[in-house]
Amino acid sequence: xxxxxxxxxxxxxxxxxxxxxxxxxxxxxxxxxxxxxxxxxxxxxxxxxxxxxxxxxxxxxxxxxxxxxxxxxxxxxxxxxxxxxxxxxxxxxxxxxxxxxxxxxxxxxxxxxxxxxxxxxxxxxxxxxxxxxxxxxxxxxxxxxxxxxxxxxxxxxxxxxxxxxxxxxxxxxxxxxxxxxxx
Numbered sequence: 001x002x003x004x005x006x007x008x009x010x011x012x013x014x015x016x017x018x019x020x021x022x023x024x025x026x027x028x029x030x031x032x033x034x035x036x037x038x039x040x041x042x043x044x045x046x047x048x049x050x051x052x053x054x055x056x057x058x059x060x061x062x063x064x065x066x067x068x069x070x071x072x073x074x075x076x077x078x079x080x081x082x083x084x085x086x087x088x089x090x091x092x093x094x095x096x097x098x099x100x101x102x103x104x105x106x107x108x109x110x111x112x113x114x115x116x117x118x119x120x121x122x123x124x125x126x127x128x129x130x131x132x133x134x135x136x137x138x139x140x141x142x143x144x145x146x147x148x149x150x151x152x153x154x155x156x157x158x159x160x161x162x163x164x165x166x167x168x169x170x171x172x173x174x175x176x177x178x179x180x181x182x183x
Contacts, residue, residue: 046142049074049160054108054130057117062128069158070104071182073175076132076140076152078111079119083169084151088123090172094179095127101183102158108132108140110150157182 049072052064064072075091077084088107095105105127109116113131120129132139137148144165145152155164155178164178 046139047162049156049162050139052130052139054132054136057109057113057120057129057131059113062130067104067106068160070102071158071179072156072160073103073105073179074143074154074156075105075107076136076145076150076154077107077109078150079109079115080111081150085119085123087151087169087172088119088125090175092124092126094172094176098179098183099127103179103183104128106130108136110137155179155182 049064049067053061056062073091073094075087077088079085091105091107095103099105107125107127107129108131109129110132116129116131119125140152140154141148143152143154143162145167147167149167151167151169153164153166153170153175154162155175157163163182166174
């Protein structure tokens, strides 16, 4: 192979390696939502589980009042987000293990219904999944998601008070540790 050909081959390999490195780096970081904050609106702080009424993946309305008296975990996620997908099996296990003791896991997907349905089936999600939009992005921000990214988790005690929130990947063990004293 000629010197220019070898140089081009080396350049292509270097570009592919750089692109692969960048892709892996990007997949390991929480994803920011493409919604700009309103500069005229100050930070919203929500301390109580709000009165929500959202459609589930089948289009049926679900109200947050259905979870009254339970420890509630709101998990904001999207089917396309690899970090969200990594977290969900742990949430499924926690719901299975602690649901009878009063835990209610709730997923709020910021996605289209069909990809969310497919991901729910693939991951055997055993808790309600609700369809969110701009209002739920604002809700997450009010609950402490100042980065407006995914995943985001908010935990409420049995009285509906916000007791914990976390932006980014949350280890199952850490969430379990925070939930247990509330049950």
